[in-house]
Amino acid sequence: MTDEPTPARAEMLRREILDKIAEYYRIAHLPADFVPGETFVNYGGRVYDERELQSAVEAVLDFWLTDGPRTEAFSARLGQYVGLKCILTVNSGSSANLVALTTLCSRQLERPLLPGDEVITPAATFPTTVAPIVQNWLIPVFVDCRVGTYNLDVNLLEAALSSQTRAVFVPHILGNPVEIDVVMDFAQAHDLYVIEDTCDALGSRYDGTYCGAFGHLSTFSFYPAHHITTGEGGAVGTNDTRLYHIAHSIRDWGRDCWCDHKSPRDGECRQRFDWEIPGLGEPYDHRYYFTEIGYNLKMTDLQAAIGLPQLDKLPDFVAARKHNFAVLYEGLSRYTDYLVLPVWSPKADPAWFAFTIAVREDAPFTRRDLNDYLRMRKIETRYLFAGNILRQPAYRHIPHRIATPLPETERVLKSAFFIGVYPGMDDARLAYILQVFEDFFTGQGLL
Numbered sequence: 001m002t003d004e005p006t007p008a009r010a011e012m013l014r015r016e017i018l019d020k021i022a023e024y025y026r027i028a029h030l031p032a033d034f035v036p037g038e039t040f041v042n043y044g045g046r047v048y049d050e051r052e053l054q055s056a057v058e059a060v061l062d063f064w065l066t067d068g069p070r071t072e073a074f075s076a077r078l079g080q081y082v083g084l085k086c087i088l089t090v091n092s093g094s095s096a097n098l099v100a101l102t103t104l105c106s107r108q109l110e111r112p113l114l115p116g117d118e119v120i121t122p123a124a125t126f127p128t129t130v131a132p133i134v135q136n137w138l139i140p141v142f143v144d145c146r147v148g149t150y151n152l153d154v155n156l157l158e159a160a161l162s163s164q165t166r167a168v169f170v171p172h173i174l175g176n177p178v179e180i181d182v183v184m185d186f187a188q189a190h191d192l193y194v195i196e197d198t199c200d201a202l203g204s205r206y207d208g209t210y211c212g213a214f215g216h217l218s219t220f221s222f223y224p225a226h227h228i229t230t231g232e233g234g235a236v237g238t239n240d241t242r243l244y245h246i247a248h249s250i251r252d253w254g255r256d257c258w259c260d261h262k263s264p265r266d267g268e269c270r271q272r273f274d275w276e277i278p279g280l281g282e283p284y285d286h287r288y289y290f291t292e293i294g295y296n297l298k299m300t301d302l303q304a305a306i307g308l309p310q311l312d313k314l315p316d317f318v319a320a321r322k323h324n325f326a327v328l329y330e331g332l333s334r335y336t337d338y339l340v341l342p343v344w345s346p347k348a349d350p351a352w353f354a355f356t357i358a359v360r361e362d363a364p365f366t367r368r369d370l371n372d373y374l375r376m377r378k379i380e381t382r383y384l385f386a387g388n389i390l391r392q393p394a395y396r397h398i399p400h401r402i403a404t405p406l407p408e409t410e411r412v413l414k415s416a417f418f419i420g421v422y423p424g425m426d427d428a429r430l431a432y433i434l435q436v437f438e439d440f441f442t443g444q445g446l447l
């Protein structure tokens with residue numbers, strides 16, 4: 001083989017680069033041995049091998065850069081996995097929430113959500129589930145959750161309803177499926193939209209169906225702590241092609257054109273320059289024809305390149321999360337006089353995001369005592385997101401309605417925290433966590 005700049009030579013170089021990356025990965029990314037008490041046990045993180053590195057570098061070699069063939073392949077495969085007809089990739093789970101809710105406010109819909117309309121959502125939540133409600137001039141109506149499931153208490157939905165209610169924005173908190181059948185029945189009975197925030201729950205199932213496949217729209221996050229990662233990244237899912245096209249437009253500057261990277265220059269419609277702006281009197285370029293007030297929230301081809309091998313690993317990731325959860329659940333069951341362990345519906349098959357614990361009010365120690373003890377021993381803990389979103393400085397003054405009192409949400413704020421179950425945890429780390437809990441309870445004189 002000569003050094004001629006031929007396609008065969010390019011292919012050979014590409015192969016060489018990819019082989020070198022595999023070798024590099026094996027040397028440079030080799031995980032260090034776990035040393036109990038010294039190695040940090042995080043609650044989540046990237047789990048990858050040479051295939052993610054190779055795929056990312058291949059995307060660099062192709063140098064597509066923007067939304068392109070890999071985002072398209074990633075969308076198709078994610079849709080197949082969850083059981084959704086349409087997936088729109090975006091640059092984060094928060095962007096997915098913003099696009100999904102803004103879609104329901106589109107003037108292209110027969111009955112869009114209008115300023116002042118109400119959206120039911122739990123008060124124990126992640127901030128960017130509530131933010132798009134506020135950003136679209138809608139009124140969040142907060143309902144309580146249940147300690148144990150940490151999900152919206154579906155028994156309170158009827159009490160939250162008013163003549164202004166138009167939608168339910170419901171997260172599957174920390175991978176635990178909300179009783180979505182009850183939510184969907186409620187929504188159908190009152191002609192409401194449902195958005196499932198599935199950012200924590202890719203791979204979780206309810207009654208045999210994947211979370212994210214129930215609502216009118218659903219959202220996903222691929223931040224490294226989540227079930228798969230693209231670095232930053234997210235997606236909006238739907239089975240409704242009309243909602244998909246509106247979401248697409250909102251993601252892409254508000255423009256109406258739906259052409260993808262494979263479309264011919266004169267547009268998929270072959271009428272790119274024939275679009276009528278009402279009243280203009282002459283046709284206009286569809287690529288600059290704006291039917292929504294939009295953003296630019298696209299995922300790049302480079303991000304999707306990392307996501308594709310992650311999707312291959314997703315079934316194993318889900319299995320590992322379930323295994324790690326089961327080990328912790330069994331080991332921590334002896335402390336239920338002092339700790340509330342996770343609770344889930346008999347219809348739920350959760351792909352857990354984390355292992356959530358609430359310290360009982362009558363326990364002789366505080367959440368802070370236990371968390372400090374764990375953190376001192378290099379076990380990462382997190383409190384449950386915003387706790388009660390209405391206590392957060394940014395959200396205290398938002399227009400809102402509290403449907404019913406929020407005593408359980410207040411308990412979450414004051415007593416809940418979580419530790420990891422992510423696939424990067426092995427049996428040695430799990431055993432270490434259980435040992436540290438045992439040491440804590442022994443030290444407290446409770447064993």
Ligand SMILES: Cc1ncc(COP(=O)(O)O)c(C=O)c1O
Pocket residue numbers: 092093094095097126128129171173197199200221222223233234
């Ligand atoms: C329930 C929920 N919704 C939305 C988000 C936001 O996702 P992202 O970090 O990708 O913006 C998160 C983040 O962890 C989340 O837990």
